[in-house]
Amino acid sequence: MNTLLLSQSLTDDLTRVNQQVQRSVVVVHNGRMGAGAGVIWRSDGYIVTNHHVIARGRPRVTLEDGREYPARPVAKEANIDLALLHIEASGLPAALIADSHGLHVGQVVLAIGHPWGQRGAVTGGIISSLGTAETRNGGSAVPIIRADVTLAPGNSGGPLVNAAGGVIGINTMVVGGDLGVAIPSHLVEEFVNRAIGDRLEATE
Amino acid sequence: MPKETNPLNSLSDAMVEAVEKAAAATVMVNARRRFPASGVAYAANLILTADHVVERDEDIKVVLPDGSELAASLAGRDPGSDLAVLRLERNGAAIAEAASGEAQVGQLVLALGRPTLDGIQASLGIVSAIGGPVRTGRGGLLERYLRTDATPYPGFSGGPLIDTAGRVVGINTSGLARGAALTIPALLAWSVASTLATHGYVRRGFLGVRSQPVALPPAQQRLLGREQASGLLLVGVEENSPAEQGGLLIGDIIVAIGEKPVADPDELLAALVGDVVGKPATIQVVRAGQLTSVTLKIGERKD
Numbered sequence: 366m367n368t369l370l371l372s373q374s375l376t377d378d379l380t381r382v383n384q385q386v387q388r389s390v391v392v393v394h395n396g397r398m399g400a401g402a403g404v405i406w407r408s409d410g411y412i413v414t415n416h417h418v419i420a421r422g423r424p425r426v427t428l429e430d431g432r433e434y435p436a437r438p439v440a441k442e443a444n445i446d447l448a449l450l451h452i453e454a455s456g457l458p459a460a461l462i463a464d465s466h467g468l469h470v471g472q473v474v475l476a477i478g479h480p481w482g483q484r485g486a487v488t489g490g491i492i493s494s495l496g497t498a499e500t501r502n503g504g505s506a507v508p509i510i511r512a513d514v515t516l517a518p519g520n521s522g523g524p525l526v527n528a529a530g531g532v533i534g535i536n537t538m539v540v541g542g543d544l545g546v547a548i549p550s551h552l553v554e555e556f557v558n559r560a561i562g563d564r565l566e567a568t569e
Numbered sequence: 570m571p572k573e574t575n576p577l578n579s580l581s582d583a584m585v586e587a588v589e590k591a592a593a594a595t596v597m598v599n600a601r602r603r604f605p606a607s608g609v610a611y612a613a614n615l616i617l618t619a620d621h622v623v624e625r626d627e628d629i630k631v632v633l634p635d636g637s638e639l640a641a642s643l644a645g646r647d648p649g650s651d652l653a654v655l656r657l658e659r660n661g662a663a664i665a666e667a668a669s670g671e672a673q674v675g676q677l678v679l680a681l682g683r684p685t686l687d688g689i690q691a692s693l694g695i696v697s698a699i700g701g702p703v704r705t706g707r708g709g710l711l712e713r714y715l716r717t718d719a720t721p722y723p724g725f726s727g728g729p730l731i732d733t734a735g736r737v738v739g740i741n742t743s744g745l746a747r748g749a750a751l752t753i754p755a756l757l758a759w760s761v762a763s764t765l766a767t768h769g770y771v772r773r774g775f776l777g778v779r780s781q782p783v784a785l786p787p788a789q790q791r792l793l794g795r796e797q798a799s800g801l802l803l804v805g806v807e808e809n810s811p812a813e814q815g816g817l818l819i820g821d822i823i824v825a826i827g828e829k830p831v832a833d834p835d836e837l838l839a840a841l842v843g844d845v846v847g848k849p850a851t852i853q854v855v856r857a858g859q860l861t862s863v864t865l866k867i868g869e870r871k872d
Contacts, residue, residue, distance in 0.1 A: 371576055374576045375576045375577055375580065378575060378576055378577035378578075379577060382577065469585040469588070469589070470585070470588050470592070470688070470689050470690065470691050471581075471584040471585040471586075471587060471588035471589075471679065471691050471693075472581050472584070472585055473577060473580060473581035473584065490692075490693055491584060491679070491691060491692070491693040492691075493690050493691055493692050493720075493722070494685075494687060494688065494689070494690040494691070495687070495688060496685065496687035496688065497687065511690075513691075513692040513693060513719075513720045527581070528575070528577045528578045528580075528581040529575075529578060
């Protein structure tokens with residue numbers, strides 16, 4: 366294959382994946398210092414972010430198109446650093462969620478977030494390892510994805526996506542230096558289903 | 570090129586395959602008090618690792634990719650190049666394939682390590698620089714080294730730097746340059762390893778020349794009777810050196826030592842490692858457009 370064509374189409378792919386994912390990435394403000402990122406998990410207003418992003422303060426969410434909403438915390442799980450928010454909106458561009466069961470070390474990944482307040486910044490790398498981390502309150506070991514993408518404050522709660530733009534995890538800064546640690550999307554999916562299921566039962 | 574091809578996915582798949590291939594030959598080396606390091610199965614029963622991660626001579630454990638733990642003995646070590654060879658009681662890991670030819674600056678590479686029982690670890694980068702010879706912090710001389718911007722995670726010392734086809738480009742170590750990561754080219758590392766496995770330590774051959782690679786025109790390649798794109802032009806010959814005593818002259822182009830073609834400095838240095846010191850060697854050179862050869866006795870390099 367012509368090498369110039371190849372690198373051009375690699376670049377095109379990366380830009381396309383980025384544009385596709387950006388629509389589903391939000392800014393989560395907590396009314397205090399700093400902000401994090403979030404992922405539109407469902408088009409009917411459910412947004413996933415890190416627990417530590419909204420642990421204090423009243424969260425507000427800004428969509429990629431600039432619309433801003435107050436957000437209601439629906440569920441939190443501090444031990445896996447996840448929180449589910451809901452905003453009164455529908456028809457939102459939900460992210461494509463990929464299955465994180467069949468991941469491989471070496472896969473190309475992109476992380477999107479707002480490091481140091483830079484909106485929608487994207488960093489690239491590969492999956493470095495698939496292991497486990499102890500949860501903070503000395504609880505059980507949870508599976509995590511480590512990637513060699515550079516993360517900074519503001520990336521928390523943002524998506525880690527594969528080469529097809531599917532979300533394979535939620536980036537969190539709770540453990541592990543300036544390199545990426547993400548909670549796999551299948552754990553996030555279980556968390557979301559649990560939270561929404563609980564809520565439906567509660568309203569019955 | 571069909572339109573449906575998605576190069577990003579293909580690249581991603583290719584890197585996964587490369588990691589899987591090399592991971593089968595990447596082992597955990599447990600021979601120091603701190604957390605374990607990594608090693609590469611480069612021949613049957615033999616593991617190449619970094620010398621500085623082997624802190625003890627006994628009670629050395631190697632964990633294979635399948636998770637089984639084997640006792641290993643120290644076959645040899647060379648602090649000067651920070652390489653050590655461990656001998657296993659049995660096989661169990663796949664044998665790594667070394668990349669042929671020299672690494673290129675800008676080439677995509679992956680650094681691999683297995684410092685935990687959680688499976689293989691990897692980071693992506695490019696070859697940032699190729700350098701050498703350089704004096705190492707351990708009293709040795711490294712004839713050649715690579716640098717990469719791939720993240721060296723803790724415990725990556727002794728593990729491989731691989732290309733996108735899963736071939737080993739070099740052995741990573743943070744033990745040579747005051748903690749900074751550095752990669753020993755595979756050709757050099759393999760050559761040191763074979764000496765270590767046989768003799769337990771390394772004596773380095775010495776010619777006493779300074780040289781630079783030059784392209785060989787087609788006419789000269791026909792003289793050689795083989796395809797060899799380059800040779801080493803001598804730009805300096807040390808007084809009283811084996812090279813001078815053997816009759817090598819400035820302007821000669823070295824094209825082979827013994828049976829081994831020499832096309833670049835790496836190959837010259839590799840030809841001078843192994844069981845060569847004090848032995849006669851036939852140096853094939855192009856002199857004034859003619860192929861000729863001189864025989865000399867290879868000296869020992871004193872570092």
